[in-house]
Amino acid sequence: MKGSIFVKIFTSFLFVILLISTSIASFAVKRIKSHYIDTLSSDLKKISYPLSLSIKPLIEQRRFSELDSLVKSIGRETNIRITVIATDGTVLADSKKDPSLMENHGTRPEVIQALSKGYGETIRYSTTMQKKMLYVAIPLKTNGKIIGILRLSLFLSDIEHLLSNLSRDMICMILIITALSLLGAYFLAKGFSDPIRELVSVSNRLALGDFSAKASIQRKDELGKLASSFNEMGERIKKLFERVRLKQEELIAILSSLSEGLIVIDGNGRIELSNRSFDKIVGDSSQGRFYREVLRDSGLIKCVEKAVNEKRTVTKEVELNDKLFLISITPMVSENKFIVVLHDITEFKAIEKIKKDFVINASHELRTPLTAIKGYVETLEDEVQGEAKTYLKIIRKHTERIINIVKDLLTLAEIEEKGLDTSLKDIYLKGFLENVVKIFRPRAEEKGLELKFTAQCNPVIKGDPFKLEQVFVNLIDNAIKYTEKGEVSILLREENGYAVVEVIDTGIGIPKEYIPRIFERFYVVDKSRSRKLGGTGLGLSIVKHVVLLHGGKIEVESEPGKGSKFIVRLPVNS
Structure with missing residues (x-):
């Protein structure tokens, strides 16, 4: 009071x-x-x-x-x-x-x-x-x-x-006026405070979840309008809570029906929410427990710690209970919490392995007969004359293209299967690139193109020389292949701890909408032109795999009719 x-x-x-x-x-x-x-x-x-x-x-x-x-x-x-x-x-x-x-x-x-x-x-x-x-x-x-x-x-x-008599009379008058004024003030204050007290009582009931609470203030002044607005607000809150409850039930139903395992980890490392799929994966109820107690795989725990420390999304493949999972740990922007999703990719990986094995086996099986066909075609070309020789040239051309595809498929399979050689070597990029450029000088001169190499520095990187040579051979080969006039430039520089190699041409360029897909297997922008020039659609896929294996990045800038620029960034030896 x-x-x-x-x-x-x-x-x-x-x-x-x-x-x-x-x-x-x-x-x-x-x-x-x-x-x-x-x-x-x-x-x-x-x-x-x-x-x-x-x-x-x-x-x-x-x-x-x-x-x-x-x-x-x-x-x-x-x-x-x-x-x-x-x-x-x-x-x-x-x-x-x-x-x-x-x-x-x-x-x-x-x-x-x-x-x-x-x-x-x-x-x-x-x-x-x-x-x-x-x-x-x-x-x-x-x-x-x-x-x-x-x-x-x-x-x-x-x-x-x-004056004393006058003061006494005035004091009496003041006391009477004060008493009357205070009586009026009492009723005024009571008339103002009672509705507010009622509104406080109603708001407390609303806070406790009693949405049936209503203010019964029947006045035409601002307090009456406030009570009316308050009652209307209570109705809206009731509807909103009902909607939130339905959404929450819907969300719980969705999470429960997900085949992927999902948990939410709070800032203290405790599992705040989990679905049935996750509990099934770990074989126990996990909600309310610390994630270290539940995720007993050291690799998985390190992934979570990395996401927590770096405040960024971390994705990795891990093995749990003889199954392969793709784990994704994503920080929630608005709160200090993390969402962990486990997607079972065991079956997908098995299918992928079958596909890889099939490609490798098929490639090996095709390699020998294709080589034989090519040999016989070359022999026949020396003996046959006239129109038949033209047909033999077409057969030889397509045979060579299939042989190149088989060769690239085997290379790609080897990169994906084995990764990098453990005995990496120091590569001085300036001399390394000069040797690669020399391979293409005769071909560039034959097409009337200027092939330039500029090195602003000579950075040293750790890498597999053979695989890196494939990267720059593919990039320079494509640049010359798709450039009819002008020049092809190779620029070497160093930037923020990375060796940067730019392969720039003045060729036909690549439309913007095709750029995101050019590193996919067998994807070609102009199929007829690619077949004519003997492209396999696997070169850029090999390039990207090798660059990523070396901890690098590759970017593309291109404009149709003006040319393309492929930018390779490789980490320099520290």
Whole structure:
């Protein structure tokens, strides 16, 4: 109750009312007192002038005894203290005291003012009467010469008594007004706080999930509108919660039906959510446990740690319970959580192996008869003349193309199966590329192309010389093959810890929509042109595999009609 809005409003009203009432009372008393004193001063001043006419002759004639009697007589009738003072401060007559017993009044403020300014007025404590008094003094002049001072005074006790009664009456009035104001403030504060208290109660019920709670405030002011809006908000929240509940149930159903294993790991490494497929993979319930307890494979745990530390998606193939899984760990952008998905690729890998084995076996089986066919065709070409020789050339051309395809298939299968040779060598790229470029100079000159090689540095990399030679042979071969005029340039430079080799041509270029697929097996942009030039559709696939095996990257920039640029980045020896 202490911090309630009712107490705050009521206390504020109380403070304001008391402040205003006190200020008005204080100001009124001061103004009344000031006005009353000003009025008395004016009255005393008016009385002093006619009185001075009776006093001046007695002073001139030095009839001080008669003067004192006159002053005392007038003082009794008017209840005003009258004092006549000589210019040297000697008291000549006084209506209350014996002037002979009174001290010199020359230093009194009102006397000094009357002598210097022609009129004196002051309120001070009287040492003679032992009371606070109001004094008014005027000079008594004859022929322009001051012969004395006439001083009139009144006791302020009468004024203070009057003001005391007035203050008491005002205090009573203020208390009555304050009581009435506070009564009004009470009802006003209550009328304001009760609806708010009801809204707080309803909001607490809503927070606890009671969406049937309604505010029953029937008013036409802003609080009534607030209650109406609050009830409408409650209805909307109810509908939203219902929608969220349905979505959550739908999501749980989807997650449960997924064949892929899925878990969500929180920032502390605890599994916050898991589906049935994941629990089936690990053979136990995993929700609420730490992922290290559940994922007992060291390779899998390292993948999760890498994703957590680097805050990026990590993908890797792992083996769990005699099955192969493609694991993907992805950080959630909005929260410090990670989604781990395990996709069973055992069957896919088995099919892939069957396909690879088939390609390898078929390639090996085709290699011998194709070589024999080529040999017989070459023999027949020497003996046959006329139109038959043309047919033999066509047979030889297509036989060579099939042999090249078989050769590339075997190369690709070998790269995928064996990877890189463990005994990698230091390769000085400048000399290495110069030797590759020399192979193609005669062919470039034959087509009228300028073949240029520029080396800005001589970086050293670790790699397989034979496989890397295949990379640059394929790239330069393609550049010359698809360039009819202009030049083919090879540029070697170093950038951010990578050796960068650019193979640039001024050939036909590649349309933008085909660039993402050019590294796929058997994919060619212009099939008729590729067949005509003897392309197999496997060269760029081999290039990409070799570059990736060396920890590098390959990019393509191309524009139809202007040429292409293949950029190979290989990590430099540190």
